[in-house]
Amino acid sequence: MSGPAASRPLRSALRRLGGYINRNRGFYAIWLAATLAYVAAFTAIPRLVGHTIGLVDAGRPSDEIAASIGWLVAVTLASALVRFFSRTLVFNAAREIEYEIRNDIFEHLERLPQSFYARWRTGDIMSRCVNDINAVRLLLGVGLLNIVQTPILYVAVISMMLAVNVKVALMVLLPYPLFILIARTFGRSVHRWSLATQEGLADLSNQLQETISGIAVVKAYAMEGVTAERFAAGNQRLFHSQTRLVRANAAMPAIVMLLPAAATLIVLVVGGQEIVAGRMAKADFFTFVMYIYNLTFPTFIMGWVVALAQRGAASMQRIDELLSEQPSIADPPGLTGPETVRGDIEFRNVTFRYPGQDGRDPALRGVDLTIPAGTTLGVVGPVGSGKSTLASLIPHLYEVEDGQIFIGGDDINRIPLAALRRSIAVVPQESFLFSMSLAQNIAFGVPNAEPQAVLSAAAGAQLDKDVDELPNGYDTVVGERGVMLSGGQRQRTALARALAVRPQILILDDVLSAVDAETEADIQRELAEVFRGRTVVVVSSRVSAVRNADQIVVLDDGRIVERGRHAALMRQGGMYARLASEQAEEEALRGAVAEVAR
Ligand SMILES: Nc1ncnc2c1ncn2[C@@H]1O[C@H](COP(=O)(O)OP(=O)(O)O)[C@@H](O)[C@H]1O
Numbered sequence: 001m002s003g004p005a006a007s008r009p010l011r012s013a014l015r016r017l018g019g020y021i022n023r024n025r026g027f028y029a030i031w032l033a034a035t036l037a038y039v040a041a042f043t044a045i046p047r048l049v050g051h052t053i054g055l056v057d058a059g060r061p062s063d064e065i066a067a068s069i070g071w072l073v074a075v076t077l078a079s080a081l082v083r084f085f086s087r088t089l090v091f092n093a094a095r096e097i098e099y100e101i102r103n104d105i106f107e108h109l110e111r112l113p114q115s116f117y118a119r120w121r122t123g124d125i126m127s128r129c130v131n132d133i134n135a136v137r138l139l140l141g142v143g144l145l146n147i148v149q150t151p152i153l154y155v156a157v158i159s160m161m162l163a164v165n166v167k168v169a170l171m172v173l174l175p176y177p178l179f180i181l182i183a184r185t186f187g188r189s190v191h192r193w194s195l196a197t198q199e200g201l202a203d204l205s206n207q208l209q210e211t212i213s214g215i216a217v218v219k220a221y222a223m224e225g226v227t228a229e230r231f232a233a234g235n236q237r238l239f240h241s242q243t244r245l246v247r248a249n250a251a252m253p254a255i256v257m258l259l260p261a262a263a264t265l266i267v268l269v270v271g272g273q274e275i276v277a278g279r280m281a282k283a284d285f286f287t288f289v290m291y292i293y294n295l296t297f298p299t300f301i302m303g304w305v306v307a308l309a310q311r312g313a314a315s316m317q318r319i320d321e322l323l324s325e326q327p328s329i330a331d332p333p334g335l336t337g338p339e340t341v342r343g344d345i346e347f348r349n350v351t352f353r354y355p356g357q358d359g360r361d362p363a364l365r366g367v368d369l370t371i372p373a374g375t376t377l378g379v380v381g382p383v384g385s386g387k388s389t390l391a392s393l394i395p396h397l398y399e400v401e402d403g404q405i406f407i408g409g410d411d412i413n414r415i416p417l418a419a420l421r422r423s424i425a426v427v428p429q430e431s432f433l434f435s436m437s438l439a440q441n442i443a444f445g446v447p448n449a450e451p452q453a454v455l456s457a458a459a460g461a462q463l464d465k466d467v468d469e470l471p472n473g474y475d476t477v478v479g480e481r482g483v484m485l486s487g488g489q490r491q492r493t494a495l496a497r498a499l500a501v502r503p504q505i506l507i508l509d510d511v512l513s514a515v516d517a518e519t520e521a522d523i524q525r526e527l528a529e530v531f532r533g534r535t536v537v538v539v540s541s542r543v544s545a546v547r548n549a550d551q552i553v554v555l556d557d558g559r560i561v562e563r564g565r566h567a568a569l570m571r572q573g574g575m576y577a578r579l580a581s582e583q584a585e586e587e588a589l590r591g592a593v594a595e596v597a598r
């Protein structure tokens with residue numbers, strides 16, 4: 001499995017980019033034709049100017065001159081029109097591909113397994129989705145435009161010059177190699193400083209974002225001064241690269257004037273001799289100078305374009321790397337299965353290790369378990385014993401290493417993921433709320449939910465009383481990650497979200513850890529109603545949460561060490577009974593402390 005550090009080969013990145021270009025080949029074919037037409041018209045203009053001046057010089061009749069001027073105007077207009085058309089085409093195609101890549105990345109990200117998100121940093125993924133896509137768009141737009149058009153223009157202009165006068169043409173071209181060198185150095189410097197500016201901006205926005213999210217911690221540790229200094233240092237670096245960029249950009253017009261000046265000087269000297277010797281018409285002098293100016297700008301920006309293309313290619317490599325990450329679990333092709341699944345669950349001798357943990361102890365070993373439809377399983381055990389892991393195997397978030405899992409009598413590998421996940425709702429240990437309204441958070445799994453369904457889901461999760469106290473009730477926007485709510489309210493919102501789906505199978509992973517014992521008891525009572533007719537897996541570190549379950553398993557170090565009902569397990573006097581008495585003591589102590597505090 002390749003981590004973010006391992007880079008994909010350039011060939012693979014270019015092949016992928018080629019695929020996008022190929023899909024838009026219609027665009028590119030027309031664009032190429034337009035480019036040829038543009039270059040033809042553009043290089044014809046100096047010849048027409050020379051021709052017109054020649055007519056004036058020779059004292060030809062004015063209608064002949066007027067006709068020539070007419071041609072000149074027509075060709076100039078045509079070239080402008082074709083230029084507009086071809087640029088629009090290539091820039092639109094670049095936007096189209098940018099749009100396609102962005103959609104592809106997003107869909108891909110949603111298919112990637114959780115192990116991917118453990119390996120990759122969010123900032124890195126974000127920057128590939130924003131900065132790298134941008135760089136690829138520039139490569140496909142300005143980059144491709146110049147890389148294709150400039151050589152064509154060169155060939156056309158040089159052949160035109162040679163056709164006018166071979167000697168002058170060769171002499172005029174002399175300073176170009178030197179100029180290309182200067183332009184490259186300059187282009188690299190512009191590129192380097194604009195990159196540094198971008199990175200500086202990204203660094204500052206990261207710092208800003210982190211400080212704002214962690215402002216409570218910053219203040220609590222009185223670190224305002226230190227964070228401000230760090231910010232100022234980053235800001236200083238940004239300022240430095242920005243001033244360098246300004247300098248490099250300001251140098252551009254100055255350097256751009258050097259080449260045509262030098263080349264014009266050569267035309268004056270060499271061309272002058274040719275004219276005196278009668279080997280060249282006076283008018284051709286103007287033709288040459290115009291050609292020189294035609295070539296100046298494209299030559300000059302070539303250095304920048306090359307740097308841009310290199311950066312675009314590197315960015316495409318980074319995007320390719322992201323898109324090459326394998327979705328670990330996907331339906332095998334041609335899989336047809338039930339639309340929804342029945343609620344009975346069976347684990348047969350399941351052993352599981354997290355991806356990338358080869359050689360370490362498995363997180364689950366030899367787990368055998370049968371949960372009849374409509375019953376409740378309680379899972380308890382110490383921290384790290386594998387409770388959450390067991391819960392995550394039911395919606396097929398991971399592939400098991402050994403053994404089999406059956407849902408509704410079917411092997412889990414034969415059930416389409418969509419059907420499976422439609423029938424199962426998981427309330428994870430760490431719930432996540434989106435910065436939407438409370439109602440939208442609850443209805444997340446059923447986008448067209450009736451308001452009534454939201455209300456009853458909220459009631460089932462004992463959330464309804466809290467809602468009355470929120471400023472806008474169910475329309476309250478809960479803030480980023482739900483900062484507006486308390487920990488217990490967030491957990492109950494997540495529970496309501498799961499209930500709104502009306503799943504066959506409901507999995508609660510330590511959901512009530514952040515609510516007090518009294519609320520827990522209320523929710524338990526309410527949940528008894530919700531649990532009816534559903535298969536429920538209640539994972540908890542607290543024994544009190546599972547005491548009413550039809551079946552309880554105790555996990556230790558990935559193995560089931562005890563199983564049975566509450567009363568039997570208590571009598572057995574093993575790990576379960578020990579956990580229960582420890583927790584009862586804790587609860588009593590907490591009660592006593594609360595009593596004293598009162
Ligand atoms: N995403 C993961 N990648 C690798 N190891 C993990 C991952 N999640 C949990 N583990 C490991 O698996 C074991 C069981 O974890 P978990 O199921 O979360 O325990 P519990 O929920 O009982 O506290 C622990 O040793 C933990 O470190």
Ligand SMILES: [Mg+2]
Pocket residue numbers: 387388389429510
């Ligand atoms: Mg857990």
